Amino acid sequence: MNTAPMDISEQKFALRPTATVEQRLDAIQAALDERGLDASQGVAEISHLAQEEWIPQNGARVVAKAWADPEFRQRLLADGRSAVAELGLSMPKHHRHLVVLENTPKVQNVICCTLCSCTAFTIIGLPPDWYKDLEYRARIVRESRTVLKEMGLDLPADVEIRVWDTTADTRYMVLPEQPPHTVGWPQEKLAAIVTRDAMIGVARL
Amino acid sequence: MDGVHDMGGRQGFGRVRYSFNATAFHAPWEVRANSLYALAVRAGIFNMDEYRHAIERMEPRHYLSASYYERSLTSLLTLCVEKGVVPREELERRAGGTVPLAGPSAPGRSNAPARERFHAGDRVRVKMDYVPGHIRMPGYIRGKTGVVVSESPAYPFPDAHAHGVPAQDEPTYDVRFRSEDLWPNSSDPALVHVGVFQSYLERVR
Numbered sequence: 001m002n003t004a005p006m007d008i009s010e011q012k013f014a015l016r017p018t019a020t021v022e023q024r025l026d027a028i029q030a031a032l033d034e035r036g037l038d039a040s041q042g043v044a045e046i047s048h049l050a051q052e053e054w055i056p057q058n059g060a061r062v063v064a065k066a067w068a069d070p071e072f073r074q075r076l077l078a079d080g081r082s083a084v085a086e087l088g089l090s091m092p093k094h095h096r097h098l099v100v101l102e103n104t105p106k107v108q109n110v111i112c113c114t115l116c117s118c119t120a121f122t123i124i125g126l127p128p129d130w131y132k133d134l135e136y137r138a139r140i141v142r143e144s145r146t147v148l149k150e151m152g153l154d155l156p157a158d159v160e161i162r163v164w165d166t167t168a169d170t171r172y173m174v175l176p177e178q179p180p181h182t183v184g185w186p187q188e189k190l191a192a193i194v195t196r197d198a199m200i201g202v203a204r205l
Numbered sequence: 206m207d208g209v210h211d212m213g214g215r216q217g218f219g220r221v222r223y224s225f226n227a228t229a230f231h232a233p234w235e236v237r238a239n240s241l242y243a244l245a246v247r248a249g250i251f252n253m254d255e256y257r258h259a260i261e262r263m264e265p266r267h268y269l270s271a272s273y274y275e276r277s278l279t280s281l282l283t284l285c286v287e288k289g290v291v292p293r294e295e296l297e298r299r300a301g302g303t304v305p306l307a308g309p310s311a312p313g314r315s316n317a318p319a320r321e322r323f324h325a326g327d328r329v330r331v332k333m334d335y336v337p338g339h340i341r342m343p344g345y346i347r348g349k350t351g352v353v354v355s356e357s358p359a360y361p362f363p364d365a366h367a368h369g370v371p372a373q374d375e376p377t378y379d380v381r382f383r384s385e386d387l388w389p390n391s392s393d394p395a396l397v398h399v400g401v402f403q404s405y406l407e408r409v410r
Contacts, residue, residue, distance in 0.1 A: 019302030021275050022234045027299035028282055029241060031291040037248055039241060046240035051230075094253055096358045099379070114213030114343050116257055117273060126229035126239075132273040135221045137212040141345065142384065145393040151223045161395040163384075165213065167341045168377040168400030169253075170357040195226060202223075 056125035056196035058089050059173055063199065064190035066100075067178040076100050080173070084123055091122050097170040098123065101162070101201070108159050109174045110148065110201030112140045113166040120171035124199045131200065141165060151202050174201040206311070206337055207344055209265040214345040214388060235274040242281045251284040254367035258339035259283045262307035283307040311337030313368025316375055317404035323378055327353045328409040331380075331401060339367035342405045350409055351382040354398065362402060375403045 032039035062084055066073040076083040080098030081091060091098060098120055101109035113119070117132040130136055139147050144161045155161065164172045176198040182190055197203040230236050245251060259280035268276065283306040285291045296304045314336060323329060331346045341363045357377045365372030377400045384392040
């Protein structure tokens with residue numbers, strides 16, 4: 001039996017463990033910092049935006065105003081990007097178009113991204129975990145009614161389902177139906193009942 | 206490329222692991238990974254199409270087992286190495302282990318030579334294109350016929366933009382397909398809308 005220690009040439013071929021995701025992340029962040037990108041500062045800024053500014057409450061304000069103001073609703077359906085800008089909401093440059101999908105008693109719109117996980121994240125918030133999971137991406141386009149039912153939305157048979165796959169840089173949000181008992185409420189109170197999941201289209205209000 | 210990222214319509218997946226108002230992030234490193242790739246895009250190290258394509262080029266077993274933010278991180282690491290920003294050896298030294306990267310890129314392509322302008326109501330067919338590089342055509346619409354609903358503003362052509370190939374921006378069309386046409390006798394009835402680049406489409410006469 002050879003009990004001699006490995007020499008240098010053998011060590012080169014020894015298997016090294018895969019670095020953890022946090023080690024990999026620390027490595028690239030430090031490398032970019034060292035190259036003057038100021039990665040740590042940039043990360044702090046974008047993390048703040050992602051957690052405090054790009055939130056579903058933005059989309060909720062848009063929905064509330066569309067319910068309360070028929071002229072705004074028309075502008076929103078005609079050109080979503082300009083209409084949300086009226087509320088001080090912006091979208092990244094590469095999201096050149098926001099299409100707002102109007103639900104009716106007979107139509108349920110639902111959005112997805114089968115190729116990755118694109119969303120209008122500055123308006124409806126960053127996508128939830130399940131939206132990015134393989135199950136939703138694989139099944140929602142093909143088994144929409146079954147999947148929605150499993151997720152708690154059991155639609156009557158006469159409701160038409162329209163699935164929107166975000167394959168280009170046009171972004172979508174669903175305009176849910178206003179619950180009848182909320183007609184006449186102030187916009188702030190209306191916004192409080194609008195959920196991100198309703199703006200994705202997997203829930204009704 | 207016909208990669209595992211192209212999830213739409215794949216069978217065998219179970220229930221969506223849905224919970225109401227689920228969060229986007231589950232750990233601080235995920236926030237950091239999301240911010241760092243966004244920062245690299247802002248800094249012009251790579252564009253969104255290159256970013257998406259580097260995720261698609263991940264080794265299939267790695268892609269399927271990685272979380273969403275590990276895929277983001279892998280794309281960031283891959284592109285920083287490929288573009289000569291940080292050598293792989295430096296990343297692995299800093300990380301204290303191996304750093305898995307995506308596989309190599311195949312050549313991209315420019316716009317289709319003859320492109321036609323379509324209008325709402327036009328019947329169109331998705332061309333039978335098979336390309337080794339980036340493409341934003343989900344496999345489930347290849348060769349299928351649908352109806353144009355609307356036109357979006359021009360976007361960079363992803364098949365070129367992900368590969369540094371010169372190309373003109375071109376419009377995408379919101380094309381409506383019937384799920385019964387996409388998966389005959391094997392889907393829930395629904396309308397499936399896909400944003401399809403002009404180069405991918407031909408008129409049905």
